[in-house]
Amino acid sequence: xxxxxxxxxxxxxxxxxxxxxxxxxxxxxxxxxxxxxxxxxxxxxxxxxxxxxxxxxxxxxxxxxxxxxxxxxxxxxxxxxxxxxxxxxxxxxxxxxxxxxxxxxxxxxxxxxxxxxxxxxxxxxxxxxxxxxxxxxxxxxxxxxxxxxxxxxxxxxxxxxxxxxxxxxxxxxxxxxxxxxxxxxxxxxxxxxxxxxxxxxxxxxxxxxxxxxxxxxxxxxxxxxxxxxxxxxxxxxxxxxxxxxxxxxxxxxxxxxxxxxxxxxxxxxxxxxxxxxxxxxxxxxxxxxxxxxxxxxxxxxxxxxxxxxxxxxxxxxxxxxxxxxxxxxxxxxxxxxxxxxxxxxxxxxxxxxxxxxxxxxxxxxxxxxxxxxxxxxxxxxxxxxxxxxxxxxxxxxxxxxxxxxxxxxxxxxxxxxxxxxxxxxxxxxxxxxxxxxxxxxxxxxxxxxxxxxxxxxxxxxxxxxxxxxxxxxxxxxxxxxxxxxxxxxxx
Numbered sequence: 261x262x263x264x265x266x267x268x269x270x271x272x273x274x275x276x277x278x279x280x281x282x283x284x285x286x287x288x289x290x291x292x293x294x295x296x297x298x299x300x301x302x303x304x305x306x307x308x309x310x311x312x313x314x315x316x317x318x319x320x321x322x323x324x325x326x327x328x329x330x331x332x333x334x335x336x337x338x339x340x341x342x343x344x345x346x347x348x349x350x351x352x353x354x355x356x357x358x359x360x361x362x363x364x365x366x367x368x369x370x371x372x373x374x375x376x377x378x379x380x381x382x383x384x385x386x387x388x389x390x391x392x393x394x395x396x397x398x399x400x401x402x403x404x405x406x407x408x409x410x411x412x413x414x415x416x417x418x419x420x421x422x423x424x425x426x427x428x429x430x431x432x433x434x435x436x437x438x439x440x441x442x443x444x445x446x447x448x449x450x451x452x453x454x455x456x457x458x459x460x461x462x463x464x465x466x467x468x469x470x471x472x473x474x475x476x477x478x479x480x481x482x483x484x485x486x487x488x489x490x491x492x493x494x495x496x497x498x499x500x501x502x503x504x505x506x507x508x509x510x511x512x513x514x515x516x517x518x519x520x521x522x523x524x525x526x527x528x529x530x531x532x533x534x535x536x537x538x539x540x541x542x543x544x545x546x547x548x549x550x551x552x553x554x555x556x557x558x559x560x561x562x563x564x565x566x567x568x569x570x571x572x573x574x575x576x577x578x579x580x581x582x583x584x585x586x587x588x589x590x591x592x593x594x595x596x597x598x599x600x601x602x603x604x605x606x607x608x609x610x611x612x613x614x615x616x617x618x619x620x621x622x623x624x625x626x627x628x629x630x631x632x633x634x635x636x637x638x639x640x641x642x643x644x645x646x647x648x649x650x651x652x653x654x655x656x657x658x659x660x661x662x663x664x665x666x667x668x669x670x671x672x673x674x675x676x677x678x679x680x681x682x683x684x685x686x687x688x689x690x691x692x693x694x695x696x697x698x699x700x701x702x703x704x705x706x707x708x709x710x711x712x713x714x715x716x717x718x719x720x721x722x723x724x725x726x727x728x729x730x731x732x733x734x735x736x737x738x739x740x741x742x743x744x745x746x747x748x749x750x751x
Contacts, residue, residue: 328367339380398511425456430499439514446516452523462487493600520635535620541631570623
């Protein structure tokens with residue numbers, strides 16, 4: 261009897277499928293291994309279309325009505341009593357005297373991604389887009405988009421306030437009126453939609469505060485903090501205090517990002533169970549766009565490291581990753597107790613990054629340029645007008661203390677830490693004297709002593725040979741170094 265029952269079910273399925281194909285022709289499309297049970301009801305207007313992907317299963321009492329388009333991906337399962345509509349009746353108070361059935365319809369496409377489970381008695385309304393790998397609990401009314409990977413157990417989770425963003429993006433804002441719109445459009449245009457964008461108006465004297473408020477009024481994902489000017493570190497700390505995302509990223513307000521940047525880094529961090537992700541960047545003149553633009557979801561090469569190997573990449577001067585925070589993604593739990601040192605004018609990125617890096621166990625690296633850094637300009641939040649020798653001495657002191665800490669905590673990267681300190685600290689001071697056109701005796705003494713004490717380790721390190729030659733030249737003759745480097749640095 262069971263065999264006969266199965267045969268009858270298959271015969272009925274074939275008959276129903278043939279009927280809908282005969283009536284609706286190419287407006288009803290289904291993929292391989294499409295299966296449904298009893299009371300499978302479709303109604304498709306001449307302007308409509310319903311499409312099922314491969315390996316879809318539809319349980320009893322399913323119905324879908326289309327006057328526009330309903331598109332369902334592969335490997336989807338529908339429970340009993342699911343209803344899908346891509347349209348709604350119009351109603352206008354000014355036309356209240358006209359019967360509702362005479363006021364017409366509005367229609368918007370409905371799409372459901374791959375590998376979704378829509379449980380019993382769910383109703384999906386017009387204009388809804390459900391991402392891949394979603395689960396919708398029984399009896400839900402789905403009236404707004406559901407992001408990829410979501411689990412909606414009850415309707416309250418659709419309200420948005422209770423849905424935790426995947427990434428919080430913190431953007432300090434100060435005197436960037438000319439560039440801010442470009443930056444915000446690139447961030448809000450991310451293929452990863454489950455983000456919150458925290459704009460920290462650091463007492464900007466131009467129209468930046470107003471622009472921030474305008475974006476917040478248009479997009480509920482935008483949070484604006486207005487505060488007294490205190491510098492980029494304090495602004496980032498203010499953003500960290502309110503960030504609620506699973507991961508945290510930083511963007512400078514005169515820069516811009518590729519559309520897939522945060523999706524790429526978030527996705528790979530989750531897949532690798534990593535606490536940090538990083539990508540390459542390009543330096544832009546504000547006009548040339550050299551970012552990698554890909555289709556969301558494309559396969560691409562990604563590398564996974566421990567924190568020691570990640571430090572090697574970050575400290576590699578030839579690799580466009582380096583020590584900035586704005587091309588990185590940090591798991592919120594990793595940086596829960598970290599903040600930027602507001603007393604430091606320079607290397608605050610380095611300190612924050614190193615503390616986060618050596619707390620992490622796994623780091624993923626997306627070897628593509630997804631971030632466009634606009635070269636520093638006067639007035640920007642991250643710009644330092646005082647590029648004096650004293651300023652570089654302060655930078656060197658900060659870098660030295662941080663790299664000494666790295667070397668102590670991780671012996672395997674000691675040589676690299678020393679090399680990094682010498683290039684970004686000592687050589688920066690030497691080059692500052694070249695630009696100033698004079699030798700500062702205190703600075704010369706400090707740099708020569710530092711290079712002398714570390715010269716053996718420097719020569720054995722992975723520093724580029726040109727940098728090693730420059731250090732040796734300064735040790736032998738700071739005056740000769742000035743002459744040789746003047747043309748290169750000053751012109």
